[in-house]
Amino acid sequence: MNLIEVFKAIGDENRIRILNLLIKEELCVCEIETVLDITQSNASRHLNKLKSAGIIISYKKAQWVYYQIDANFKDRYNLLYQFLESEISKNPQCIKDTERLCKYKNSSFTCEQLREDKSQVLEYLKG
Amino acid sequence: MNLIEVFKAIGDENRIRILNLLIKEELCVCEIETVLDITQSNASRHLNKLKSAGIIISYKKAQWVYYQIDANFKDRYNLLYQFLESEISKNPQCIKDTERLCKYKNSSFTCEQLREDKSQVLEYLKG
DNA sequence: TTATTATATGAGTATAATTGAATATAATAA
DNA sequence: TTATTATATTCAATTATACTCATATAATAA
Numbered sequence: 001m002n003l004i005e006v007f008k009a010i011g012d013e014n015r016i017r018i019l020n021l022l023i024k025e026e027l028c029v030c031e032i033e034t035v036l037d038i039t040q041s042n043a044s045r046h047l048n049k050l051k052s053a054g055i056i057i058s059y060k061k062a063q064w065v066y067y068q069i070d071a072n073f074k075d076r077y078n079l080l081y082q083f084l085e086s087e088i089s090k091n092p093q094c095i096k097d098t099e100r101l102c103k104y105k106n107s108s109f110t111c112e113q114l115r116e117d118k119s120q121v122l123e124y125l126k127g
Numbered sequence: 128m129n130l131i132e133v134f135k136a137i138g139d140e141n142r143i144r145i146l147n148l149l150i151k152e153e154l155c156v157c158e159i160e161t162v163l164d165i166t167q168s169n170a171s172r173h174l175n176k177l178k179s180a181g182i183i184i185s186y187k188k189a190q191w192v193y194y195q196i197d198a199n200f201k202d203r204y205n206l207l208y209q210f211l212e213s214e215i216s217k218n219p220q221c222i223k224d225t226e227r228l229c230k231y232k233n234s235s236f237t238c239e240q241l242r243e244d245k246s247q248v249l250e251y252l253k254g
Numbered sequence: 255t256t257a258t259t260a261t262a263t264g265a266g267t268a269t270a271a272t273t274g275a276a277t278a279t280a281a282t283a284a
Numbered sequence: 285t286t287a288t289t290a291t292a293t294t295c296a297a298t299t300a301t302a303c304t305c306a307t308a309t310a311a312t313a314a
Contacts, residue, residue: 003214004140011134029291042273044292063281063290079213083206087130115289156261169303171262190260190311242259
């Protein structure tokens, strides 16, 4: 966990968007790519950068990989985390993303649904 | 002052080093380039990035341009500023830079001296 | 005025970061 | 076992960033 690496990791729109979601709750890669509407490889890459910087951690459940904010990061870089939590919620793109996340969470869709028909979920989140 | 732009601006070694100095006190470009031992154009460019991001401001005194932390930034992004102030002092490179800054400040060298013989000042700071 | 000088900027180059498409890997399901 | 699938990774292309050298600009000094 290096100061410059952490700032570099946070200083990117896609990664800020991912952090915005993970601050709310842990999510698996397929959920993140769906809510943010970005490609799978792109989501995976950005998650890896955040993980390398020590901001998030991951664990496997069945075939899915779940990501969440690293408690050590919250603890060790607490002021930064508090700042991020507070400011990220004011970012226009993050506000939209949060709405999409809530919509997804309030629906009955699951990772299995995403596998079977992702376009259906995307259509639901759009309308 | 945009969140991502601010993080991008801070996420660079030379700019972190500059911020470390400016957190201690306002400095002009020729002092920054001397203490950090970087080229003039490089210092100027990084200062401009920090200024564009809304982190620092500048004013002219005679032929010198002095930079300092923007009070609005300190105020508006207070948690981030506090975090930065606290963490930056633990960075190995910044610790060395701070020593050089103190050495420079404790000497009788001025911007005029830097003009007349910069290499002499650099030699003093090295030894 | 001209000379000097502190800083900023332009052009070119080198390096790093981001991306999509395709493929590899590791796990589950049949 | 083989087929499927979620995620990670590689490759190639693009874009962004950082750096150096040279020059422009704006101010002071003579």
